Amino acid sequence: MSQGPEQRNPRTGRTVGRLVLGGLAMFGFAFALVPLYDVICEVTGLNGKTGGRYEYVEADAAVDEGRVVTIRFVTNTNEAMPWAFGARAGGMTVHPGGINEAIFYAHNPTSQVMVAQTIPSVAPGRAASYFHKTQCFCFDQQVLQPGEAVEMPVRFIVDRDLPESIGTISLSYTMFDVTNTAAGRWALEEARTEAAGGPAAGG
Amino acid sequence: MSAVIDAHHDDHDHGPAKGITRWLYTTNHKDIGSMYLWFSFIMLLVGGVMALIIRAELFQPGLQFVDPALFNQMTTNHGLIMVFGAIMPAFVGLANWMIPMMIGAPDMALPRMNNLSFWILPFAFTMLISTLFMESGGPNFGWTFYAPLSTTYAPESVTYFIFAVHLAGASSIMGAINIIATILNMRAPGMTLMKMPMFVWAWLITAYLLIAVMPVLAGAVTMMLFDIHFGTSFFDAAGGGDPVLFQHVFWFFGHPKVYIMILPAFGIVSHIISTFARKPLFGYDSMVYATSSIAFLSFIVWAHHMFTVGMPLAGELFFMYATMLIAVPTGVKVFNWVSTMWRGSMTFETPMLFALAFVFLFTIGGFSGLMLAIAPADFQYHDTYFVVAHFHYVLVSGALFSIFGAVYFWLPKWTGHMYNESLGKLHFWLSFIGVNLAFFPMHFSGLAGMPRRIPDYALQFADFNAWSTVGAFVFGLPQLLFLWILVQVIRTGKQATAEVWEGAEGLEWTVPSPAPYHTFATPPVVR
Numbered sequence: 001m002s003q004g005p006e007q008r009n010p011r012t013g014r015t016v017g018r019l020v021l022g023g024l025a026m027f028g029f030a031f032a033l034v035p036l037y038d039v040i041c042e043v044t045g046l047n048g049k050t051g052g053r054y055e056y057v058e059a060d061a062a063v064d065e066g067r068v069v070t071i072r073f074v075t076n077t078n079e080a081m082p083w084a085f086g087a088r089a090g091g092m093t094v095h096p097g098g099i100n101e102a103i104f105y106a107h108n109p110t111s112q113v114m115v116a117q118t119i120p121s122v123a124p125g126r127a128a129s130y131f132h133k134t135q136c137f138c139f140d141q142q143v144l145q146p147g148e149a150v151e152m153p154v155r156f157i158v159d160r161d162l163p164e165s166i167g168t169i170s171l172s173y174t175m176f177d178v179t180n181t182a183a184g185r186w187a188l189e190e191a192r193t194e195a196a197g198g199p200a201a202g203g
Numbered sequence: 204m205s206a207v208i209d210a211h212h213d214d215h216d217h218g219p220a221k222g223i224t225r226w227l228y229t230t231n232h233k234d235i236g237s238m239y240l241w242f243s244f245i246m247l248l249v250g251g252v253m254a255l256i257i258r259a260e261l262f263q264p265g266l267q268f269v270d271p272a273l274f275n276q277m278t279t280n281h282g283l284i285m286v287f288g289a290i291m292p293a294f295v296g297l298a299n300w301m302i303p304m305m306i307g308a309p310d311m312a313l314p315r316m317n318n319l320s321f322w323i324l325p326f327a328f329t330m331l332i333s334t335l336f337m338e339s340g341g342p343n344f345g346w347t348f349y350a351p352l353s354t355t356y357a358p359e360s361v362t363y364f365i366f367a368v369h370l371a372g373a374s375s376i377m378g379a380i381n382i383i384a385t386i387l388n389m390r391a392p393g394m395t396l397m398k399m400p401m402f403v404w405a406w407l408i409t410a411y412l413l414i415a416v417m418p419v420l421a422g423a424v425t426m427m428l429f430d431i432h433f434g435t436s437f438f439d440a441a442g443g444g445d446p447v448l449f450q451h452v453f454w455f456f457g458h459p460k461v462y463i464m465i466l467p468a469f470g471i472v473s474h475i476i477s478t479f480a481r482k483p484l485f486g487y488d489s490m491v492y493a494t495s496s497i498a499f500l501s502f503i504v505w506a507h508h509m510f511t512v513g514m515p516l517a518g519e520l521f522f523m524y525a526t527m528l529i530a531v532p533t534g535v536k537v538f539n540w541v542s543t544m545w546r547g548s549m550t551f552e553t554p555m556l557f558a559l560a561f562v563f564l565f566t567i568g569g570f571s572g573l574m575l576a577i578a579p580a581d582f583q584y585h586d587t588y589f590v591v592a593h594f595h596y597v598l599v600s601g602a603l604f605s606i607f608g609a610v611y612f613w614l615p616k617w618t619g620h621m622y623n624e625s626l627g628k629l630h631f632w633l634s635f636i637g638v639n640l641a642f643f644p645m646h647f648s649g650l651a652g653m654p655r656r657i658p659d660y661a662l663q664f665a666d667f668n669a670w671s672t673v674g675a676f677v678f679g680l681p682q683l684l685f686l687w688i689l690v691q692v693i694r695t696g697k698q699a700t701a702e703v704w705e706g707a708e709g710l711e712w713t714v715p716s717p718a719p720y721h722t723f724a725t726p727p728v729v730r
Contacts, residue, residue: 009388012312019380023418030422030452034437037448119440176441182434
């Protein structure tokens with residue numbers, strides 16, 4: 001470039017502009033992968049992800065008495081979580097279509113107010129989209145005072161369309177300590193307002 | 204030295220500036236190419252020392268030299284430095300030196316950005332390496348930095364690592380933009396796309412891959428940064444995130460990345476084989492299409508790195524067959540190289556030796572890759588030394604050997620001197636024997652079940668590991684010989700002709716050796 005002033009090909013600017021846009025778009029795509037991944041997991045039931053609260057309708061009420069499915073409960077606490085957490089029964093047998101209730105318990109043995117969040121997972125992953133929960137403690141956080149214990153019901157329906165090959169479904173819960181996260185602080189704040197007799201937050 | 208400077212003076216108004224500012228402020232593609240190559244060579248030695256520490260520890264079962272914490276840092280940084288610091292910058296350096304000369308352009312399209320994209324790199328890697336001396340230690344989560352190892356359980360220095368990756372990524376993206384802009388807009392009149400040298404084609408496709416996936420890597424480390432410091436939960440199950448998501452995002456970047464590190468090698472080897480077989484490259488068009496197909500396929504095979512995370516059968520099958528499909532265009536390339544040699548009048552100078560070793564050993568690496576692609580078999584091989592053997596065959600005897608070949612091939616053009624052929628051949632044979640001795644036994648220790656990234660192992664793996672360690676040192680030490688050959692050829696040596704190699708084709712062989720500081724100020728006409 002020693003010969004006179006730089007002479008840039010006018011097309012170069014356009015090429016560079018397009019490439020920079022392409023790079024930015026791919027940076028955005030990396031973040032788009034996050035919701036995309038969730039959507040794919042939810043649609044296909046991959047990864048054992050279960051959906052949110054299931055709206056019960058009367059048409060579901062027909063119970064398939066002729067078929068029995070075994071449900072097993074697996075409970076874990078994440079390594080830093082000191083709570084006692086478990087299911088009252090190790091498992092149960094249910095008929096597809098019927099509404100069932102299982103009781104879980106949690107106990108906060110520490111001297112701190114703590115907040116927990118539980119993450120569900122269903123195995124085999126194929127069964128996830130046939131496992132409907134109408135009520136679950138995993139939809140909210142739990143705030144427990146020091147020494148407080150609580151019983152938590154889960155109400156669920158196993159869909160009558162569950163593939164014949166599935167005879168047993170494992171429902172796994174992992175409980176995490178979220179006291180120091182944004183969600184945990186928010187739940188604590190809400191619990192404090194409620195205890196003080198303030199307006200109860202909507203369920 | 205003075206003769207070289209005088210030669211510059213005869214040809215042009217002025218040569219390079221004097222002193223350190225020449226290198227700091229330079230916008231000359233040849234200067235920047237040289238800096239990239241020297242930088243990558245220094246990184247090769249740094250990463251190589253780490254490899255030797257790993258191999259020394261693994262010479263015998265039990266813990267001898269380093270504690271497991273340091274061992275983990277060595278495996279992690281060896282991988283990061285070799286991938287992002289040695290192989291990548293070496294290819295970018297070769298692109299800087301050769302692409303303008305091959306397409307008859309006076310320089311790169313964006314010379315000042317070229318300077319910036321190089322000078323970012325020393326800062327990025329100083330930042331990365333400095334973490335090794337911090338209280339918390341450097342990155343220790345493997346070069347693939349899977350969350351939550353790299354987020355929840357990471358050493359405090361992880362933020363330095365994240366910014367180092369950001370910087371290296373920015374440098375790569377700028378380099379790629381520059382290369383595409385140069386190739387698309389600055390070719391000499393008459394050089395249509397399908398007349399471009401293979402190295403230029405390979406780099407054009409590589410640069411597109413870089414622009415497509417380096418931002419995804421930047422996104423992945425940004426999410427890590429947010430998880431660590433700003434309370435988000437991209438990869439944290441407690442907050443509704445998913446650690447498996449990290450693996451998907453990482454390998455969406457990571458698989459095209461391995462082709463980024465091999466496509467330029469395909470281009471280099473095509474030039475070397477056709478030159479020393481004294482025949483034009485066989486199947487030029489099919490080479491272009493094969494390279495493009497490999498680039499396309501690289502985007503739809505990423506999950507073969509994670510067969511064991513619990514994918515549904517349909518997913519395993521899709522990624523298995525898509526991966527095996529890559530063997531087809533790769534096979535086309537190997538076929539074309541062999542056909543180029545068929546009935547050629549071959550001679551075996553050092554670049555040709557490295558190119559032949561590339562074809563032979565890269566194919567072995569390809570075959571072990573096919574074995575790993577078989578999903579049910581991969582459950583056995585996953586995270587064993589078989590994987591380590593596989594990717595070192597494609598990256599060391601593949602990518603690195605092609606870089607050695609390229610350096611010997613173009614050194615006379617860069618320096619104006621012929622290198623010492625006997626020493627070059629010695630360097631080749633020691634490297635060839637060392638690489639095979641180091642990495643071939645790893646196939647067996649891996650098949651027998653030895654896991655990777657562990658500083659200790661069961662007694663039955665002792666013999667294989669002893670051989671691997673001996674091989675690693677046989678391969679590592681001759682790289683100092685390579686340094687000596689480089690120093691020698693820069694200082695003295697037989698004057699090289701413009702053509703350098705009998706039968707060499709391409710615009711770069713039409714300019715004198717050493718290539719003047721400014722070439723093709725007026726574009727040549729390509730028929």
